[in-house]
Amino acid sequence: MSQPGNESNERADNFEHHPLADARAQIRLVRVHPYDADHPNSVLQVTIKAFDRKEAFKNYRALSYQWGDANPEYRIEINGRAFIVRKNLNEFLKHVSRKQTEEPTNWDGWYWIDALCINQINGEADEKTMQIDRMCETYEQAVQTIVWLGPGNVKMMRAMSYFDRVSATDVIFRSANVRNSLRNDADLFTAVDEVVSNSYFARVWIVQEIAVSEKDGRESAIDDRIRVISGGAALPWRVFTLAVKAISWSGLKHNDAGEALRLDDIARIRSLQFIASTYANGTELMTLETLVSMCRGREASKGQDYIYALLSLAHWDVPDHRILADYNRSGCSGICSAIRHIIEVGLPDPSNHLKSRLREKCERLVETAHHRPFDRSREMESLRHSCSGRFYDMKDCSKDTCSGNHCNALDICRAIATVLNELGVLINRVSSYIVE
Numbered sequence: 001m002s003q004p005g006n007e008s009n010e011r012a013d014n015f016e017h018h019p020l021a022d023a024r025a026q027i028r029l030v031r032v033h034p035y036d037a038d039h040p041n042s043v044l045q046v047t048i049k050a051f052d053r054k055e056a057f058k059n060y061r062a063l064s065y066q067w068g069d070a071n072p073e074y075r076i077e078i079n080g081r082a083f084i085v086r087k088n089l090n091e092f093l094k095h096v097s098r099k100q101t102e103e104p105t106n107w108d109g110w111y112w113i114d115a116l117c118i119n120q121i122n123g124e125a126d127e128k129t130m131q132i133d134r135m136c137e138t139y140e141q142a143v144q145t146i147v148w149l150g151p152g153n154v155k156m157m158r159a160m161s162y163f164d165r166v167s168a169t170d171v172i173f174r175s176a177n178v179r180n181s182l183r184n185d186a187d188l189f190t191a192v193d194e195v196v197s198n199s200y201f202a203r204v205w206i207v208q209e210i211a212v213s214e215k216d217g218r219e220s221a222i223d224d225r226i227r228v229i230s231g232g233a234a235l236p237w238r239v240f241t242l243a244v245k246a247i248s249w250s251g252l253k254h255n256d257a258g259e260a261l262r263l264d265d266i267a268r269i270r271s272l273q274f275i276a277s278t279y280a281n282g283t284e285l286m287t288l289e290t291l292v293s294m295c296r297g298r299e300a301s302k303g304q305d306y307i308y309a310l311l312s313l314a315h316w317d318v319p320d321h322r323i324l325a326d327y328n329r330s331g332c333s334g335i336c337s338a339i340r341h342i343i344e345v346g347l348p349d350p351s352n353h354l355k356s357r358l359r360e361k362c363e364r365l366v367e368t369a370h371h372r373p374f375d376r377s378r379e380m381e382s383l384r385h386s387c388s389g390r391f392y393d394m395k396d397c398s399k400d401t402c403s404g405n406h407c408n409a410l411d412i413c414r415a416i417a418t419v420l421n422e423l424g425v426l427i428n429r430v431s432s433y434i435v436e
Helices: 007-012 087-102 122-134 137-139 156-170 171-184 186-194 203-218 236-251 263-283 288-294 329-348 352-369 378-385 409-435
Strands: 028-030 047-051 060-064 074-076 081-086 111-112 146-149 228-231 233-237
Touching: 028 087, 060 074, 060 137, 060 203, 074 087, 081 087, 122 137, 137 203, 146 203, 156 171, 156 186, 156 228, 156 233, 156 236, 171 186, 171 236, 186 228, 186 236, 186 263, 203 228, 203 236, 203 263, 228 236, 236 263, 263 288, 288 329, 329 352, 329 378, 329 409, 352 409
Parallel strands: 047 074, 060 111, 060 146, 146 228
Antiparallel strands: 028 047, 028 111, 074 081, 228 233
């Protein structure tokens, strides 16, 4: 199948994306060629083609996955030319290629995969921005969204089978059954823990991908609109989340062997489902600060993506103040624009005593920012331009690379968002109490 990426350096004919004629009205899709059993070590072949979005409507599957580490690299061929992909995507493409020989009806056809279908080259930031600005539509217009947890193993397959059984259990006994079975079976406990702690669920981008797909699934009454896949095991998203909910409600913290259940990972999946359900119901869209606060434990590879990944889900009280994704800006600049928006739109009324006090608190937090968000001077913008906004994390530093100046823009943005989100929760509770 795919070959190690360093072999592609010997080739001059590397694949390059042709610019889309209309980046807003068009979309690229890929088709994976079936596995060739006669040539098991041949390079994996993929075809890419541009379509008008109207033509592509409901004629493709969208992939939701994690990019993973940059190394090792693997070479595939797109339209006969070499292209480098990361390990996790390579595993998915191999999976699709093999499944086409086993279940062609379920796996044939076109796919949308961001790493292949969006030109990720920095020089094409405008096209990338326009494509990402329509990510909601991309997932909404897919016939199915595939959640890829990786090639899986025996443990994960057992856990997925267990999730299927749990969801079929009578709701009255579901949590009690989960508590007893996981507490007494150490191997099953470990298998379930491995699934819920999968690093896929830590990604910030999946919040939008799942929410939009779930909304479309409810509107079209398709039970299998989102499918969770781990190697040879597959479950509808609804079944998967019912099982996670039962584990959460079981009250189980550790098994009889003393092994602790990763409650933070379970809470992360439950939070994802809450955001997705809220968006799908369409009754009350969340503000940007609420989304930033609820997703503060999630991860992205680029600083601006901590904000941009949530924009399409947010409710904008003042449409003119809506933030737009712009990949010509640095991560730090994108995060600082979110800080300004959250404070100026979320706390605009100085005559309100409570909001005035909270604004003062938020502004004190802003004053501790290394790249001051409200300083719009050319010098400060220049400093932000060369900063990803992610140097807040000490573990990313080493003795050789640490400058001692850690950008804390994301930490401050999340802290301010949490303050305002807690205010909103308090106001809603008081309002409900008054109404009652």
